[in-house]
Amino acid sequence: MKKIAFFDTKPYDKVWFDKTNTKYEIDYFEGKLNSKTARLAKGYDAVCAFVNDDIDEKTINALADFGVKVLAMRCAGYSNVDFKAAYEKINIVRVPDYSPYAVAEHTMALLQTLNRKLHKAYNRTRDFNFSLIGLTGIDLHGKTAGVIGTGKIGRVFIDICRGYGMNVIAYDPFPAKDTDINYVDLDTLFRESDVISLHCPLTEETKHIIDEDAFAKMKKGTYIVNTSRGALINSCALLNALNDEKIRGAALDVYEEEADLFFEDFSGTIVKDDVLSLLISRPNVILTSHQAFLTEEALENIASTTIQNLDEFFEGKELTNEVCYYCDKQKVKDNCRKDRKKRCF
Ligand code: NAI
Numbered sequence: 001m002k003k004i005a006f007f008d009t010k011p012y013d014k015v016w017f018d019k020t021n022t023k024y025e026i027d028y029f030e031g032k033l034n035s036k037t038a039r040l041a042k043g044y045d046a047v048c049a050f051v052n053d054d055i056d057e058k059t060i061n062a063l064a065d066f067g068v069k070v071l072a073m074r075c076a077g078y079s080n081v082d083f084k085a086a087y088e089k090i091n092i093v094r095v096p097d098y099s100p101y102a103v104a105e106h107t108m109a110l111l112q113t114l115n116r117k118l119h120k121a122y123n124r125t126r127d128f129n130f131s132l133i134g135l136t137g138i139d140l141h142g143k144t145a146g147v148i149g150t151g152k153i154g155r156v157f158i159d160i161c162r163g164y165g166m167n168v169i170a171y172d173p174f175p176a177k178d179t180d181i182n183y184v185d186l187d188t189l190f191r192e193s194d195v196i197s198l199h200c201p202l203t204e205e206t207k208h209i210i211d212e213d214a215f216a217k218m219k220k221g222t223y224i225v226n227t228s229r230g231a232l233i234n235s236c237a238l239l240n241a242l243n244d245e246k247i248r249g250a251a252l253d254v255y256e257e258e259a260d261l262f263f264e265d266f267s268g269t270i271v272k273d274d275v276l277s278l279l280i281s282r283p284n285v286i287l288t289s290h291q292a293f294l295t296e297e298a299l300e301n302i303a304s305t306t307i308q309n310l311d312e313f314f315e316g317k318e319l320t321n322e323v324c325y326y327c328d329k330q331k332v333k334d335n336c337r338k339d340r341k342k343r344c345f
Contacts, residue, residue: 005044007033020303038062052259057085064089070313079202087325093309099298104156106292110251114286141165146193149200190217202229215241221248227292230256249284253292262289318342
């Protein structure tokens with residue numbers, strides 16, 4: 001029986017993987033995967049990891065030395081994996097599509113919580129405070145949503161915005177061909193949007209796509225929503241934009257420096273991240289801790305796709321969901337090595 005070392009385990013992961021898995025011996029480790037904890041994977045055939053594991057070159061080399069052949073990411077994004085270092089050492093598979101609805105619906109939930117101040121209303125009424133002072137929001141109907149990244153999640157979010165009667169504009173360097181999405185350049189999107197929502201991956205090009213310059217181009221009173229990856233926004237620039245009242249508020253499910261914080265309970269300790277502390281203290285910032293994916297449907301899909309990815313690997317089949325270093329580097333699907341070898345290497 002093949003052995004899987006499962007890192008950064010939460011109780012909900014175990015529930016869905018135990019339901020789905022029938023053929024692998026899975027050992028669940030609570031700790032995150034990094035260059036120090038990689039030795040726990042000695043003697044395992046595969047490793048299963050998540051968004052905030054630190055899978056840098058050192059970690060990859062350690063895993064390869066310990067005989068791990070495949071890294072199964074149980075998430076869509078892989079910006080925490082040095083997949084260049086993994087090339088020709090460890091095949092990497094992921095779950096590209098587990099529920100775009102989970103993330104897009106959470107995006108709108110966050111935006112409307114911020115806009116209609118539901119977080120404040122909830123606390124007030126629990127205290128029998130029925131005052132409405134300070135709870136005024138805006139109609140989203142008729143406003144312009146600027147969507148950055150029109151992949152699976154961005155497109156579901158666009159549908160939701162249209163359901164609200166919003167006008168939608170979008171930016172994506174690889175526009176979808178089969179849609180009526182109104183694509184504009186980034187500057188136009190910054191200039192015209194009342195709500196800007198990020199749905200692109202974190203790459204060298206997209207890091208800090210929302211920075212001081214971007215804020216300067218926005219109209220006053222824009223809402224910023226980020227359920228993609230924290231480093232898409234320069235957090236200090238965001239704080240400045242909030243302080244200057246340039247933007248109306250920020251709804252965040254991700255944070256640039258979330259890796260050592262999110263998914264854990266720090267309620268009894270002093271968190272020494274001043275930027276995060278300042279952001280959380282602002283009345284017009286709402287933050288959830290990377291929970292947009294967390295629905296039953298998504299967890300079930302994550303478990304079943306991960307098991308299918310491992311089956312394909314161990315049965316020598318083509319890896320449907322491989323993170324392909326060569327293609328990603330070339331950005332040319334025509335040269336894909338998988339066409340010849342069924343795998344990136
Ligand atoms: P996708 O791959 O279907 O779509 C990403 C889109 O971004 C593509 O259309 C691509 O062309 C576009 N893009 C690439 N570079 C860009 C750039 N420079 N500017 C604008 N757009 C660019 O990915 P999907 O499934 O829609 O996911 C989007 C992101 O959502 C993921 O990368 C991940 O970071 C995040 N995510 C967050 C979750 C959460 O729980 N908060 C859960 C799942 C994904």
